[in-house]
């Protein structure tokens with residue numbers, strides 16, 4: 001007889017939607033993941049990649065024993081957990097004793113957005129502090145931009161755009177990376193809102209846009225300034241803007257420093273299109289939903305700042321249906337007071353992790369501990385990252401799978417998937433929090449990150465106050481919510497709306513900046529103020545519906561990866577040809593796929609390809625920092641096709 005049960009949990013994968021899940025378990029095995037119909041955002045459906053998660057959960061390639069390479073260049077051999085944990089502890093103590101705790105790097109990225117993962121950060125703080133990352137490859141530039149402009153980076157309520165007359169999607173492919181916005185945007189449109197999409201890449205979101213504009217990559221600031229120019233020229237700005245904006249006159253001068261035609265030329269759109277955008281923008285309330293892609297460029301922070309400034313001077317801040325939404329504060333509801341915020345550990349900018357590890361001195365980096373991340377595939381300049389890991393005295397990678405990064409390690413520790421975890425999540429795309437409960441037990445021989453840290457804490461003499469189970473830590477993390485009247489039992493329904501979130505952000509037009517006003521950008525780098533001398537083909541590796549970053553289904557990472565280009569970008573080739581892409585970093589074989597809807601300066605790839613299979617776009621990418629916030633310049637590396 002089949003024994004079928006259903007359990008509720010939540011999805012902590014790196015995604016703005018942060019879904020409530022219903023998991024079907026048959027005879028102890030996860031067979032199906034569905035969206036929780038009661039969850040206000042999930043509304044009963046989930047994305048393609050996570051509906052396929054049972055394949056990953058039950059995959060034969062999942063690791064279940066610690067793997068040790070006893071000698072550099074040697075093969076992995078299975079060892080016991082006791083040997084593995086003793087070894088990690090012994091190395092950590094030795095390196096701290098001989099070279100200081102800063103000779104150890106701790107790195108994690110988006111493997112799980114679980115709040116409990118911060119307890120692991122605290123483990124390294126308590127032991128060290130060790131060397132950590134600074135900046136953020138995902139959203140660092142946009143966060144820095146909004147801190148500069150508003151003093152914080154939060155958003156109005158998720159559903160607030162139903163008050164908008166016009167919705168600007170700046171570089172957002174909701175069909176891939178925020179699928180729960182699709183029905184809501186359709187609803188808004190059916191109720192009369194106009195949707196404007198600005199994206200150099202042609203993709204499925206075009207199908208729900210009333211206006212689609214395909215500008216030159218990296219030129220959104222020219223569009224924002226051009227719209228501002230039109231608003232000022234037609235007296236459509238907010239006449240009260242000077243009451244809550246600093247630098248208004250200089251911003252106006254900047255907007256008028258170029259004609260509409262000049263701003264349009266920089267963005268490679270027609271002046272008529274720019275006027276069409278400005279007219280739509282002026283028909284407010286207008287909300288700007290700012291995607292994450294446009295800030296992963298050289299001038300990413302300045303770009304976001306121009307969009308923020310446009311929202312401010314047009315009177316769209318602090319009103320229902322307005323806003324410049326880039327991020328939702330994801331952790332703000334939880335209590336991290338156990339961590340010492342005044343510590344300033346040594347850091348390496350995340351986009352340059354590989355080179356930073358190789359270059360560090362006084363002390364040099366002797367050990368790296370990686371968990372919840374696959375930096376070889378996901379950080380720029382894959383080969384340098386791989387070399388930096390292979391060449392350390394001791395590299396540890398904790399992952400359920402033998403990733404590109406794990407293959408560069410001395411020791412690999414197998415760990416749980418999110419279906420086996422006890423945790424909470426917040427979201428960077430809405431204000432609902434949720435609880436993760438283990439729906440199945442981990443395979444025999446697999447420990448969670450938290451169990452690994454507890455074991456290590458005992459061996460390292462830092463167990464006091466730390467070595468308690470996940471349930472107890474979760475209670476501590478809830479302290480702030482409890483003070484606001486939210487208890488753990490409230491999570492049983494599958495979600496809790498953060499009591500700290502505002503329905504309309506900045507409703508009183510008071511900002512968290514030193515002056516209390518919006519800090520309008522009023523200077524732009526010369527490169528944003530001119531038409532580039534020559535058009536270059538830019539490697540643009542963005543999210544795909546098929547995977548979560550480098551977490552691909554088994555068997556999909558073989559042979560050359562696809563590169564989508566406009567036919568004119570590869571005049572000596574035919575559709576389907578194997579060709580070589582070359583950048584200043586490396587060369588790579590790809591299968592060309594022609595698409596005349598794309599711009600000739602865009603070379604579109606899937607992010608997350610595996611380096612050791614020769615499919616990682618990041619092997620082609622220069623490790624460069626954005627103008628602010630230490631984000632990675634993922635989409636500005638020039639390439640040739642031969």
Ligand SMILES: Nc1nc2c(c(=O)[nH]1)N[C@H]1C(S)=C(S)[C@@H](COP(=O)(O)OP(=O)(O)OC[C@H]3O[C@@H](n4cnc5c(=O)[nH]c(N)nc54)[C@H](O)[C@@H]3O)O[C@H]1N2
Pocket residue numbers: 014109110111112137138139370371372373374375377378379398399400401403415416417418449541542543548549550551607608617618621634
């Ligand atoms: N070229 C290019 N590169 C990019 C991007 C791009 O657009 N273009 N996007 C960037 C962005 S936005 C991001 S956020 C980063 C993401 O970069 P990463 O977060 O490094 O990407 P993932 O491939 O998801 O790696 C996460 C790893 O964590 C593991 N994992 C999952 N759950 C757990 C857990 O509970 N514990 C542990 N120990 N491991 C776990 C997974 O198996 C996986 O191997 O990539 C960036 N890289």
Ligand SMILES: Nc1nc2c(c(=O)[nH]1)N[C@H]1C(S)=C(S)[C@@H](COP(=O)(O)OP(=O)(O)OC[C@H]3O[C@@H](n4cnc5c(=O)[nH]c(N)nc54)[C@H](O)[C@@H]3O)O[C@H]1N2
Pocket residue numbers: 014015016049110138170171172173174176177178198199200201203216217218219220291292293294297542543544545546547548549607608635
């Ligand atoms: N299926 C799936 N979903 C994901 C992920 C995944 O790997 N797979 N990754 C997750 C992660 S880590 C994150 S951070 C989020 C968001 O992840 P993102 O990587 O931000 O999501 P994408 O849909 O790839 O959005 C990038 C968009 O920015 C556009 N873009 C690039 N350059 C420019 C520019 O100069 N101007 C403008 N206007 N647009 C530009 C690209 O064309 C693309 O449409 O999604 C998450 N969701």
Ligand SMILES: [Mo]
Pocket residue numbers: 014110138139
């Ligand atoms: Mo991300």
